[in-house]
Amino acid sequence: MGFLRVPALCLLLLIMPLLLLPGSEGETCTEFxxxxxxxxxxxxxxxxxxxxxxxxxxxxxxxxFNPIMIRCFCEKPC
Structure with a gap:
C-alpha cells in the first residue's frame, strides 16, 4: 500500500501550486x-x-488622443 501513496503524494504536490496561483492575486481598484x-x-x-x-x-x-490627455490613475488592492 505504501507504494501507491508516494506517486499520489507527488502528484498532489505538483498540482497544488497550480490550484493556488489563480486566486492568489486580488482585484485592483483604479481611480483618477x-x-x-x-x-x-x-x-x-x-x-x-x-x-x-x-x-x-x-x-x-x-x-x-484628440486632444491628447494624460491623467494620473491611482491603484490599490480592493
Missing part, C-alpha cells in the same frame, strides 16, 4: 487622482499624490 489634476502628468508627482490619497501605486495613462 483627486488631488493631481494638472494636464501634464509626471510619474513621480502622480505616485506621490496617490500615496497621499491612500493608494499604493500611481501611473500616468493616456485617456484621449
Amino acid at each position: 487622482s483627486k488631488t493631481y489634476t494638472t494636464f501634464y502628468c509626471s510619474k513621480d508627482a502622480c505616485v506621490e499624490h496617490c500615496h497621499g490619497e491612500g493608494f499604493t501605486e500611481g501611473e500616468c495613462r493616456m485617456i484621449s
